[in-house]
Amino acid sequence: MDLLEYQGKQLFAKHGVPVPAGKNAHSVDEALAAGDDVGFPCVVKAQVQIGGRGKAGGIKVAQDKDELERHAAQIIGMDIRGFTVHEVWIEEASDIELEYYAAVIFDRAAKKPLVMLSTQGGMDIEEVAERDPTAIARLHVDPLLGFQEFHGRRLAFEAGVADDVVRPIGAMLKTLYTTFVAEDATLVEVNPLVVLKDRSVKALDAKVTLDDNALFRHPDNAQLRNVSHEDEQERMARERGLTYVKLDGDVGILGNGAGLVMSTLDVVAQVGGDPANFLDAGGGARAEEITSAVEVILSNPKVTAVLFNIFGGITRCDEVANGLIAAFAQIKPDVPFVVRLDGTNDEEGRKLLADAQLPNVHTEATMLDAARRVVELAGSAS
Amino acid sequence: MSVLVDKDTRLCVSGITGREGTFHSLNNRRYGTDVVAGVTPGKGGQDVEGIPVFNTFHEAVQETQANTAMVFVPPRFAADSILEAADAGISLIVAITEGIPAHDELRVYNHLRRLDGVRLVGPNCPGVLSPGKANVGIIPAAFFSEGNVGVVSRSGTLTYQIGNELAQRGFGNSSIVGIGGDPVPGSSFIDIIALFEADPETELIVMAGEIGGSAEEEAADYIAEHVSKPVVAYIAGFTAPPGKTMGHAGAIVSGSAGTAVAKAEALEARGVRVGRTPTEVAEVAAEIAGSLRR
Numbered sequence: 001m002d003l004l005e006y007q008g009k010q011l012f013a014k015h016g017v018p019v020p021a022g023k024n025a026h027s028v029d030e031a032l033a034a035g036d037d038v039g040f041p042c043v044v045k046a047q048v049q050i051g052g053r054g055k056a057g058g059i060k061v062a063q064d065k066d067e068l069e070r071h072a073a074q075i076i077g078m079d080i081r082g083f084t085v086h087e088v089w090i091e092e093a094s095d096i097e098l099e100y101y102a103a104v105i106f107d108r109a110a111k112k113p114l115v116m117l118s119t120q121g122g123m124d125i126e127e128v129a130e131r132d133p134t135a136i137a138r139l140h141v142d143p144l145l146g147f148q149e150f151h152g153r154r155l156a157f158e159a160g161v162a163d164d165v166v167r168p169i170g171a172m173l174k175t176l177y178t179t180f181v182a183e184d185a186t187l188v189e190v191n192p193l194v195v196l197k198d199r200s201v202k203a204l205d206a207k208v209t210l211d212d213n214a215l216f217r218h219p220d221n222a223q224l225r226n227v228s229h230e231d232e233q234e235r236m237a238r239e240r241g242l243t244y245v246k247l248d249g250d251v252g253i254l255g256n257g258a259g260l261v262m263s264t265l266d267v268v269a270q271v272g273g274d275p276a277n278f279l280d281a282g283g284g285a286r287a288e289e290i291t292s293a294v295e296v297i298l299s300n301p302k303v304t305a306v307l308f309n310i311f312g313g314i315t316r317c318d319e320v321a322n323g324l325i326a327a328f329a330q331i332k333p334d335v336p337f338v339v340r341l342d343g344t345n346d347e348e349g350r351k352l353l354a355d356a357q358l359p360n361v362h363t364e365a366t367m368l369d370a371a372r373r374v375v376e377l378a379g380s381a382s
Numbered sequence: 383m384s385v386l387v388d389k390d391t392r393l394c395v396s397g398i399t400g401r402e403g404t405f406h407s408l409n410n411r412r413y414g415t416d417v418v419a420g421v422t423p424g425k426g427g428q429d430v431e432g433i434p435v436f437n438t439f440h441e442a443v444q445e446t447q448a449n450t451a452m453v454f455v456p457p458r459f460a461a462d463s464i465l466e467a468a469d470a471g472i473s474l475i476v477a478i479t480e481g482i483p484a485h486d487e488l489r490v491y492n493h494l495r496r497l498d499g500v501r502l503v504g505p506n507c508p509g510v511l512s513p514g515k516a517n518v519g520i521i522p523a524a525f526f527s528e529g530n531v532g533v534v535s536r537s538g539t540l541t542y543q544i545g546n547e548l549a550q551r552g553f554g555n556s557s558i559v560g561i562g563g564d565p566v567p568g569s570s571f572i573d574i575i576a577l578f579e580a581d582p583e584t585e586l587i588v589m590a591g592e593i594g595g596s597a598e599e600e601a602a603d604y605i606a607e608h609v610s611k612p613v614v615a616y617i618a619g620f621t622a623p624p625g626k627t628m629g630h631a632g633a634i635v636s637g638s639a640g641t642a643v644a645k646a647e648a649l650e651a652r653g654v655r656v657g658r659t660p661t662e663v664a665e666v667a668a669e670i671a672g673s674l675r676r
Contacts, residue, residue, distance in 0.1 A: 106484060106488075106565065108565045108566065108594075108595045108596070108632070109595065109596045109597075109600070111488060111491050111492065111566055112488070112492070113488075126637065142492065143485070143488045143489050143492050144489060144492050144493060181485060184483055184484070184485050186484055186565075211483055211484045211485065212631075213457060213481045213482060213483045213484065213631060214483035214484070214485065214486075216457075216458060217458075217483070243629045245623070245626045245627075245628060247621070247623065255539070256539055257537060257538050257539025257540065257629075258537060258563060258592075258628055258629025258630040258633060259535070259536060259537020259538065259539060259540030259541075259563065259590065259592055259618050259629075259630070259633075260537065260539035260540045260542075260543055261628075261629060262537075262540075262592055262593070262618035262619045262621075262622060262628050262629070262633065263540050263543065263616075263618040263659075263660060265619075265620075265621040265622070266618060266619070266620045266621050266642075266658075266659070267659050267660075268621075269620065269621045270658060270659065275621060278622075278626075278628055278629065280629040283520070283538070311539045311542045311543050311546070312522070313508070313520060313521065313522040313538060313539060313542055314520055314522075315539075342543075342546065343522060343525070343542060344522055366661070367543065367659075367660065367661070368659060368661050
């Protein structure tokens, strides 16, 4: 789960990472009230989960109340690369002298947290890495030992930060690491990390990704889910406990098990089709869940044909067949279905489907044949 | 021969008294696996159809000489259960549980690698099946028979699909190992491929990877240097958009890293044949097996 900048900063503040004071606002009135609290000059920052906010005009400095009102009115509701701004963060202006970069990432290859620091902040760090890999100091931390003070010193000296901020930057890296672990984050990134005119250091931006699997330990964080950008089908699927990812095509897909579903999308694409979604009905899906999944798939108006690709292990093919039969009784789909059932109770499942004589449901024996058939049917429908 | 589980496996199941735990423990026993114990704190002294239940792994190991653990408890208890099994002296831990926090997996991984002689397979995996010998996990054994193809995979149902395609061409399996779809698997492709390389019964290795991370690329380098047996690979997720988690916590393309194209290219550059569909994997395997026989 990706957090908005201000949500990340609030987590930072909780763990002692220095951040500029600020308040969030959903309307111009709220923004003006926030300005009174924060003081002037202040910065109005659009809260959207996409980069390039500044260039798009989503970050503006206000010297006084009039200017704040103008900027807030302009930014709230604006569109930044497809994301509507519903919220702004009003923050005290910072007197910036230097812009650095810091991050803690979950390094899957090394199986350890990786802490990074660079004096070349304020720009795209991937570009910095490409242009000059030595510009970024990197250090893996043993998760059983945790971040020690020497880690901070080493990174600060290796990155070549100004001598007088070696200590505060080392301390800040430690608090970022604490945030990373304590909040079960998989990414904590600060770009830019700024040194102010008074030589204090602050996190001027915050990019935080939290591990969905750990939200049970953080009920407060679970409330932070930013649902305003969620696609309608994705919201529907999440509320029903289904794993669904929307894609651009017209072939609706349901399978069991993430790997098999991914493979199904690939095979459909290879035979010339265009998948409309990824939907994993999960292990051991019951008939009601299948019915519910069909509703989600068909709620996407682009879908012109649907493929069921099931290899039953703990999922029983008769349950899948019953779910499809129930779905037909409830929602009477008007698009063709192609069904491939293999594995546990496959014969029972195929017999149930044959007996039900559902209109426009075709069965195929193999995954490849099923993919070919559904692509043919989707093509002739559009 | 086979890898990881066989006739010497003495299995202890953590979470044996839960609905799924009971179902699969009995399923594994029916297959012929020696299920010697279960662990559920607070239910020590009970039994599940004759399988004794203990309060702790330590007690279970002492009383039954269990050497393998299967973890079936919910995510919030799973890391603790894995650590307990290791502490009690279990040498192979198979963790089926899906949804364990990533930081828990990180701590478990880094702790276990410091211990001598303990191996974790999973979490978020379907387990290990050695046809005709033992089944530890949820792999539907009926689709597989004894043979000489070793299969290692990040995904459960995709393994069944590929296994089934292989079976239709007359192949059986030495062992089938699901390493799981999480970001920090206890065993990597390399770990399992090394076991297959050393296993005299395994003649051909099939690996099924997917998007996310760099485990397939690392395996490609390892295979080129250390593996004499033919390896056929499959990668799922060519159509996956970046930034979206495709069902498995570990299956995500971030930026330009972890794409299916990059993985397939890395493998092919090291001489590993990559099938573009599960069907093609079986066809390539059949072709290679044919040339081995000649």
